[in-house]
Amino acid sequence: MHIPDGFLDLRTAATAAALAVAGLAYALRDVKRSLPPRRVPLIGLAAAFVFAAQMLNFPVAAGTSGHLIGAALASVLLGPGAAVVAMTAVLVLQALMFADGGITALGANVLNMAVVAPAVAFGVFAALRRLLGRSLRATLLAAGFAAWCSIVAAAVACAAQLAASGIVDWGTVLPAMAGVHMVIGLGEAVITMLILAVVLRARPELLDEVGRVPGTAGVTAAYGLMASVALVAFVAPLASSRPDGLEYVAERFGFAGFATVAAEPPLADYSVAALASQSPWLSTAVAGGIGTLIAFGVAWLVARALTTAGQSAAPHR
Amino acid sequence: MAALRDRLLSPYQHGSSPVHRLPAALKFAAALACIVLIVLLPRGAWLAHGMIATGLATIALVAGSNLRQLAIRLLLLEPFVISVALLALLRPGGWPLFLSIMAKSTLCLAAMVLLTATTRFSDLLGVLWRARVPALLVTTLALMYRYLFVLVEEMERMRRARRSRTFTAGRGTVWRGSAQVAGQLFVRTSERAERVYLAMCARGWKS
């Protein structure tokens, strides 16, 4: 998902960079305020860990393998602020040393993978954990689903940036990127859960620490806001160029304030079927919804498998 | 595989050419300016592209770089560019766009490859530090760079140990094995982080 140089126009790159810097600045302040000094070296070493872990192979089929991105894992294990800093470090190194992601695109890549991804991951994780409790199984499930969400969110942001630069057509790139990453996200979810299970089994005392919301609810809200702004900043202008379908969706779901609304007759009279045929956007949204349910289901199954196996192994000792 | 990885992780080519001796800040700024220039070039400005390419090649020669190593590095990094550029072909009439993107991205890549071949990473960190980038970020970058190789080697050792004890070849086994390695690596890394913290305090570091 790393965007190389030459793909983004300067306006998009600059906007993304500005947002990335803002997100990073907030995370740095958050870390300084809430992280005890003895954890500071951990951020740097965790960044090295993420880098190393990204090299691990998870074979998929016919010679291809998946790899961990690690934003969600970092977010769960270190907290969102530290995760943002660590992931930023990884991306900076990748851009400088490996040209994995361009320099002018660094802002966009940092925004997508080091700000949006950990922020979304943490938000989803914290929320789910509140709902589902603090057991190992609930934690794994929450982390897995959060990982999936983080990948998809980053992919959408990336797609939006590419479309905003005129490289690709929004109507093509969104389903392509989002669709592909909904599948890739499953891999990230499973891998994240597997690794987290190993860590939490080795260090059970981390189970309580993990996902503890740092500071106040205001902090969580701030990260959520960051992720939303990042997504909306690029999606909104595109929405305005597709007045019919996307506008309807925007109005219906309440973020019409962000999209420039063209003067269109109200669409509320249409039936759902008619809508689906008229605007591919609704069907995309439905597909997205189905994908989300599948992701949650997969995470639930894996979490169950990981925790049941542990319990049944014990009596054999 | 280890040799390839080491080469990938250490792009710096030792040397004492005039290029090597230039201050890191200057080289960094020049590379950045070059990349911005390339990105700003209008599509189809092939003469300008050619001139930049020539310029970069000249610098490489002056720096006494091992051109073969530079080329290999460039080739290794191309697949990333190609895969993203392919998206452009999805659009009707995308060929000229595709070629233009390829040309620009490759030139930018070349500029970065040249920069990292003639400038030490720790010098680049020094540039960031002097540019008032927040201390926490620079410390993180420095520690990450330092312990990268340590962790990667540790990971390799664990993988080898695991493979010596794996008798089935199923995908599930590989996934579980890799996850085990990653999980253990994290635990060891956090323990090491504690020790590094003590070592930093022992030498007077005040956070």
Place this chain on the structure above:
Amino acid sequence: MTLLGVQGLSYRYPDGHMALRDLRFTLAEGERVALIGPNGAGKSTLLLHLNGLLPDRPPEVPVVTVDGLGIIETNLGEVRRRVGLLFQDPDDQLFCPTVWEDVAFGPQQLGVVEPRLSELVVESLAKVGLRGFEQRLPHHLSRGEKRRVCLAGLLACEARLLALDEPTSDLDPRGRRELMLLLTRLPVAQLIATHDLEFVVEICPRTIVLDGGQIVADGPTLQLLDNEPLMLAHGLERPHILRHRHPH
């Protein structure tokens, strides 16, 4: 002149286990003393007390005194300058991207600036036999070289006492010989925790035996290490170098 004084040092781990029990000993300037004992005796824990890394909060009344300074909250910085702790794993201690930066780290914290800083780095590296290593990257160095870089970093702060934790544990014979030679040439006082009993016989005139958190013996090396019952009773053994000596 007493450089280090330990008067009744005790320490309990967070889980309640007693790690050190009422330790008392002193070290004179320039003395080289070995600290031996079985695994789990508390050697590393003791070393961590010598520069105030343990306990988490220093006591009001100092139990450890270094160079006339009792270790209390307010003078931790000074104490850490005077007691150079060499960690068991040089990778934990060598945390800067280049050798130069790592050796310069301590002095920089102490406020040393250019041009004295560079001079200090070069001098310290020369003292440990690593002249010219300034721009090297840590992960390209051998274990022994990494150890010596760490030592250079401690010397750069003008440490008065070096506390070394298992310095020869993973060195090849050449690295070990080089380290031994280096330590004998340094005029600084040294307290060396080690399992390497041959090493102790060769370079440490005095030995302290620690077992179960208590000092069970403190005296001339040859006398202690030649005492087979004593050695065996504390998870050690008479080193070969003494077993095969002709009686005087």
